[in-house]
Amino acid sequence: MKYRLRTLLYLSIALCSLLLGIRERVWDQAFAYTLPWLMIFTATTASVYGFYWGFLAAGLSALLLPGFNAMGGVFLLLSAWLAHSVGDSLRRAHRQARALAKSHRLVAEALQALTPIQHRQALLHRLPELLASLGEGGHIGVWVPHGEGFRCLSSVPPLNLQEIPAQGVEGRAFREGRPQHVPDVRKEPCHIAAPGFSTLAELALPLFERGEGVAVLNLERSRPFLNEEVEGLIRFAETVSLQLDRLADLEVRRLLSELATGLQGVHTLQEAAEMALALLLKELELEAGVVWVAQGARMEALAHRGVTEPGLLAVLQEGLPYDRGLAWEVYRTAEPYYTQAYAEDPRGVAALRRLDWRTFVAHPVPTPGSVRSRFVLVVGEKRPRPWRKAEREVLLLFCRTLGVGFERLVEKARHEGVNHLMQELLEKPLEELYQRVLHEAIQQVPGSETGSLLVREGGEYRFRAAVGYDLEGLQALAISPQAALVWYRRGEEPAHRGEPRLMTTEELAIFEVSHQTAPPEVIDTAGRVREIQANLCQPMLYRGEVLAYLNLDNLHDPRAFGEDSLRAARFFSAPMATLLHESRTHRLLEEAALTDPLTGLPNRRAFDRILPEELHRAVRCRYPLSLVVLDLKGFKAINDCLGHATGDQALIQVARALEGERRSGDHLFRWGGDEFAAIFPHTSQEDALVVCYRYARAIAAICFGELCLGANIGLAAYPEDGETPDALLIAADTRMYRAKASGVTVAYSQG
Structure with missing residues (x-):
């Protein structure tokens, strides 16, 4: 509005000056009075419309001068040139001021419109609509990397063209990381025309996040871009890049805050891993993930999410043998592995490669003091997807925070495991x-x-x-x-x-x-x-x-x-x-409680414990077992004639003699007083008889002066004489008394 009023004022001054010059020419025929008015008319015209129109105004004015005066013509041309120079400077300054004001308005309105947006994808999607609402004409689009080229994220007006190759102006701006201004696309061999739109000039502006190009804002017009407009739009793109950095910071802080809160509410490593996977897959919009833990020579799946294919589930159940799969590579190097072509990597898991899986990352989860990455986070999806620098930073900080949480839970599990073990094993053999x-x-x-x-x-x-x-x-x-x-x-x-x-x-x-x-x-x-x-x-x-x-x-x-x-x-x-x-x-x-202190042999309590155990094994495994109860002959005479000290020595020597004849696997007991017992696993009655007579001979060799010892032995065998401890014990004890009464060394079943 101000510009129009100013133009109207200058036009009025020029017309008035021309009319006054004509008046002086007609009425007074005075050169001195006509020339100044015509010079004003010429200067005003050149100032407003440029030297060409000023030159024409000077020619018209020269015709109106009284007579032909060369000096007057020079004055008119000089005034046209000077006015054009001053006017051009003023017009340029005015254009720059307008462009600067527009640039400031663009930045200010961009900040106002973009600040409430909380997600980068929504921000990028909003840009064309925002610029269109701010008066930027032509075609406006946002292009993001996709495969070997670019995909249209959003545009105003909408485009039927959704993908373009990387050879265009957008691709050059993205590769070089700087704006690309093409004043005349007809001279640009890489220009990719927007269908249904007549383009003269193109401006491609790379957008950055964490210093990395993530998209291209592309503007096409049917008229040229002024230099001031280009500068203003570059500042707008820089503002958008700052907003992308801000959103990346907000996303990281929000994600880490949710992770830290979640870790406080879990009690086991598995719960922590499951919670972390759910959080991360949602944040990065990925299909599936696994948290691996190295257990000796095998990677075991601590938790997984989004895995449904039977072959992959079998891999998770079996684990990864040492050095098979990229998780082991990350374990050794503690360096993350990113790819968009997992299916082509021969180091990958065969079951996953067969599914033509593309996007994949294996990231170490560091824990304090470990030279190896004992936990490895794996996430990905089937379609190819570039990994942005901001996403890599998110994963790095996420895994570091998760590693601290894992360490706390490992320490907790370690304490609980030891406490449980102490309680569980104190009474164990x-x-x-x-x-x-x-x-x-x-x-x-x-x-x-x-x-x-x-x-x-x-x-x-x-x-x-x-x-x-x-x-x-x-x-x-x-x-x-x-x-x-x-x-x-x-x-x-x-x-x-x-x-x-x-x-x-x-x-x-x-x-x-x-x-x-x-x-x-x-x-x-x-x-x-x-x-x-x-x-x-x-x-x-x-x-x-x-x-x-x-x-x-x-x-x-x-x-x-x-x-x-x-x-x-x-x-x-x-x-x-x-x-x-x-x-x-x-x-x-316990051994002291089960041991006879005089002879060192197990006592009656030990006998009562061992006989049921041995008989149970014999019944279960179907092998024979024999039981012997032995009573000493002549022991009372030694005790009465030579004293209890000699009697004790006699018992000690009997124990030594029996130990000397004991076979591997047999059990000997001092049953009480001058009675002894023996259990012979894997021994039939016939074989047990041979051992009994050896025991008897060893005891008969023990003498104190003229007083010698002997033995009365009762023998019972499983399964002939019974299948319970009481049945065998009654049979052996009865036969021992029968041997004593009948004066034989060994009494046994002769049926």
């Missing part, structure tokens, strides 16, 4: 305790795949539990404390402080150290030491005594153990050492 402790250690210490427990018994260490090794073969070995320290390699003082030790094949040959402590022919086969790539040895200490050495091994990865493994081993060893000590003490007390 030591053999069961040893194996259970080892299994728990392998589960709790990251990097563990196999292991063994070397327990101190008396003055030496023996293998009492093994996972992945031949325990029966290892049990034949007796390791001296000195040999155990050779294997430990750090010396006596660190061992007595309970410090763990790491040994890997990257440092030395593990089997050579093992050969210094045990025979190679045993430890190579039963212990598989040539296969061990990494060993963690943890002394299990109780009040300065190394009760056991816990050995945890990995047979595939020399760097399987890290600081987190050492921390877990230290945590685990202290309560387990207490448990071992208490269980050993409990066993010693």
Whole structure:
């Protein structure tokens, strides 16, 4: 409006000046008065409309001068040129001011319109409509990368053309990362015409998020872009890029806040993984995801979401064997892996590649102190999709936060596992305790795949539990404390402080150290030491005594153990050492309660416990069993004539004589007083008779002066004499009294 009023004013001045010049020419014929008015007319015309129209005005004015005056013509031309110069500067300044004002208006209105938008996709979709509402004519479109070219996200007016190749002006702007202004598209070989639209000029503006091009704002007009308009639109695009950065920050903060809140409400690693997958897949609009955890030589699926194909579900159930699949690559390198062409990668899982899966990312979930990424997050979808820098930043921060949450839950599970183990195993037999402790250690210490427990018994260490090794073969070995320290390699003082030790094949040959402590022919086969790539040895200490050495091994990865493994081993060893000590003490007390203090043989209580167990096994496995009850002859005479001390010595010698004749697997008991008992598993009555006569001869050889001992033996056998402990015991006891009454050595069933 102001521009029109100004133009009208200048036009009025020019017409008035022309009329006044004509008046002076007609009435006064005075050159001195006519020339100034005509110069004003010429200057005004040149100032407003340019030098061409000023030149014509000067020519018209020269015709109106009284007579032909060359000097007047010069003055008129000079006024036209000067007015044009000044006017051009003013017009240019005016255009720049208008363009700047428009640019500021664009930016201000863009900020006002874009700030309430909370999602980047919605913001990009809104741009053409916004620019159109602000008076930008022509065709406006937003193009995003898609495959080898670009896809139209939105446009005003709508386009039938939805995809274009990357060779166009949009592609050049995206590749070079700077605006592309084409004043005349007829001279541009890369121009891709918009159907149904006559284009003269094109402006392609790259839009950035986190410094990375993510889209192109493209404007096409049937008239040229003024330089000031181009500058204003570039500022508009820069404002949009800043808004994209702001939205990326908001998305990250919102996602991490939801993740942190969710982690506070879960109690197990599985719950945490399931919650994290649901959150991330929704945020990134992906199809499926899995959280893998490395357990020794296998990746196990901690949680999964969106996986429905039977072949993939089978892979999740079975896990990934060592070094199969890209999750293991991420485990080793701790570097994320992104791709849009997963199906072409030979390192991928075959079942997933067969489905022609394209978009894929395997991202490490770091946990403190680990040299390996023990957790790996995998997400993706079938269609190809580029991974933006902002999305990579989101995944990185997401996985770091998730790793902190996982570490908290691992520590919690570790405490709960140890507490449960303490309560569960305190009353268990030591053999069961040893194996259970080892299994728990392998589960709790990251990097563990196999292991063994070397327990101190008396003055030496023996293998009492093994996972992945031949325990029966290892049990034949007796390791001296000195040999155990050779294997430990750090010396006596660190061992007595309970410090763990790491040994890997990257440092030395593990089997050579093992050969210094045990025979190679045993430890190579039963212990598989040539296969061990990494060993963690943890002394299990109780009040300065190394009760056991816990050995945890990995047979595939020399760097399987890290600081987190050492921390877990230290945590685990202290309560387990207490448990071992208490269980050993409990066993010693129990053995004392079941042992006759004079002879060292198991007592009647032990007999009452063992007979039902052995008979149950004989019935279940259908093998014979024999029971013997033995009463000493001549013992009362020794006791009465030589005293109770000699009687005690007699009982001790009888126990030694019976132990000397005892076969492997047989059980001997002091039943009470001068009575003894024996259980012979896998022994028929006929075979038991032979053993009974050997026992009798051994006892008959015991003499104190002229007083010698003898035996009356009652023999009962399963299944002939009964199938219950009471039936066998009654039969054997009855026959023992019958042998005493009839004066025979052994009484048995002769039917």
